[in-house]
Each structure stands twice: as C-alpha cells, then as structure tokens.
Amino acid sequence: MSGPAADIARRLGKYAEAVCRRYLSNGRREGHYWLVGDVHNTPGRSLYVRLADHVDGNGTAGKWTDAASGDHGDLLDIIAASCGHVNFRESLDEARRFLSLPLVQGAPRNPAPKTAPQGTPEAARKLWAASKPLLGSLADAYLAARSIAQTSDCDWLRFHPRCFYRPSEDDAPGGPPAWPAMIAAVTDLNGAITGVHRTWLDPATKRKAPIAYPRRAMGHLLGHGVRFGPAGPVMAAGEGIETMLSLRQALPAMPMIAGLSAAHLAALMFPACLKRFYVARDDDPAGAAALATLGERAAGAGIEIMPLEPRRGDFNDDLVGLGRDGLVSSLRSQIAISDRLRYL
Numbered sequence: 001m002s003g004p005a006a007d008i009a010r011r012l013g014k015y016a017e018a019v020c021r022r023y024l025s026n027g028r029r030e031g032h033y034w035l036v037g038d039v040h041n042t043p044g045r046s047l048y049v050r051l052a053d054h055v056d057g058n059g060t061a062g063k064w065t066d067a068a069s070g071d072h073g074d075l076l077d078i079i080a081a082s083c084g085h086v087n088f089r090e091s092l093d094e095a096r097r098f099l100s101l102p103l104v105q106g107a108p109r110n111p112a113p114k115t116a117p118q119g120t121p122e123a124a125r126k127l128w129a130a131s132k133p134l135l136g137s138l139a140d141a142y143l144a145a146r147s148i149a150q151t152s153d154c155d156w157l158r159f160h161p162r163c164f165y166r167p168s169e170d171d172a173p174g175g176p177p178a179w180p181a182m183i184a185a186v187t188d189l190n191g192a193i194t195g196v197h198r199t200w201l202d203p204a205t206k207r208k209a210p211i212a213y214p215r216r217a218m219g220h221l222l223g224h225g226v227r228f229g230p231a232g233p234v235m236a237a238g239e240g241i242e243t244m245l246s247l248r249q250a251l252p253a254m255p256m257i258a259g260l261s262a263a264h265l266a267a268l269m270f271p272a273c274l275k276r277f278y279v280a281r282d283d284d285p286a287g288a289a290a291l292a293t294l295g296e297r298a299a300g301a302g303i304e305i306m307p308l309e310p311r312r313g314d315f316n317d318d319l320v321g322l323g324r325d326g327l328v329s330s331l332r333s334q335i336a337i338s339d340r341l342r343y344l
Contacts, residue, residue: 046066048065138159138201232273249327
C-alpha cells in the first residue's frame, strides 16, 4: 500500500487504541495489544492489534494478526471490516472522518441510511435528543453522591431513563437489556455533537450499574471531548468526566474538557484562543504518555502546558476526602498566580 492510503494508515497507527475502542469495542487492552475475536468485532481474544511502535522497530502500531485464521493487516482493514464497506473508498472516507481530515473532493457519497447505524455520530445525536435534563435525575444523584453538587451549568450532560446496554462476554447472562444512564455529549470546536459517552447507573445504589463495562462512548471522538464552559485562553482538560466535574467544584469559571481516555486526551484539538492548558493527568503510564504528547503538540502551537496533580488517587478522591476547601488549597500552588485571582 502506498500513497494517500499509506499515509492515512500511518496516521491511524498513532491513535491505534482510540481506533480499536471505536471499531473493535468488544475487545479490551492487555499490555501493548488490543484483543478481540476478529475484524468484525466479535468478542474473543484471537485477533491482536499492536497499540504502540516496538522499540526495536519490529512491531508497528496498528498492525494486527488473527491467530485463528492467520489473516493480518492494518487499521484501514479493521475499519473496512467492522463497518461492512463494499469498496476501499468508503473505508478511506471513514478513516478521514475519524481523523477529522477533509474528504477528497469529488468522492462519491452513499445515500443516507433511513436509520442511523449503531455507533455513528447520527446514532449518538439520536440518543442525545432522546435524553432528558440532568437536574433532579438519577444521574444528578449519582454525581451528588460523589460530592459533585454544582451541575446546573453542565449543558452537555443529560439523563436517559432506559439506555440500551449491549452485554459482553464478561457480563453475566440474563441481565436487563437497558439501564438508566448519564449521557454526555462529545462535541467539536464548533459545538457540533460528534458522539456521546454513556455511564450506566444502578437506581438501587445510585452508583455505576453492576455490569462489566458501565462506561462506553460512541461516535467520532478523536480530537473532541465533553465540554464544560466555552473555550477561552485558559482551560483545563483530563480524561474522566467525574475528574473534570470535581475540578469544576474548585474552579467553576475555568472552561474544561473531558477527553474520555488517555489516547483521546492526547489528541484533543486546541481552540485558536488557547494560551494556557492545565492537564489533570491520571497517574499511570498512559496518563504520562498523554501529557507528553500534549506537551509536544502545544509547544508547536505556542500553548503553555501545566500539569495538575491530585493528592490522592484522583481529583474526585480529593474532593470527597478533602472537601471543596481542601481541593482549593491543594490546587492553589499548582495554578499560575494570575489564574488564582480569576479562578480560585
């Protein structure tokens, strides 16, 4: 493979885990690989996708092998198989959309389907439209139980009383087909919804539902995130929704973005007005890698990156354990003096 297709395959390889989470959602990460049943997203472990380039050059991110069939390929093949494309141009266009690249002028367009395919931005927008306001809902109670009380200005959070859950092989058989869920809209820099994130909840406990994977995202996620407040010259970002909502209890006026995973945090698009970016990184290798990648990208854009570190496991642990005043105290020394006056 050469030319534009090879370039797109290389670009996809840089975000191999994000690609796998989108198109091979029935799999899981184990070490440096994503394991799933086959290219059609069947649950299992026979197909493995390398998630990072090997230090000795013998393994390339995005390359995969199916141990059961002997087939192998790259992430463009994954996209083609999981989406059921009938020609290569469809797969290239889908990959360009995932990477937020412009489509080739004059490329043929397929007629819009009557119903939105599962996992697409169209399906995400339908779910968002069917959701209800957050205030007073089970999702609101779930956040309050985690000491997150200030949610009235969270425009991109909603609640769905009965959100379909597709069980995995790790779920016990016979579970309910739907649970209540907190729905978070994933938007681009212009505020257009490109996906949603679902957190399924248990009405009995007001905690996450007792299922194998109570959090899932769908749609086009790369470069986008769940936004709290309009973009500005000073912003904060992190992986989890609860992490950023916890920070907002101490910094309610600071615009924030939840990237939803380390890979997507590293790929967030920068607003043109951004000058200083606080990063609430998770204390693990993936979080460190995301911070490093953001730092490299920000340096080229003239943006200052400043990490934020929790005292405990994460910022929600700090909020619950230290209270809002304790969280403010912990953040004070990590925030630029000029920002303390405005945001703390």
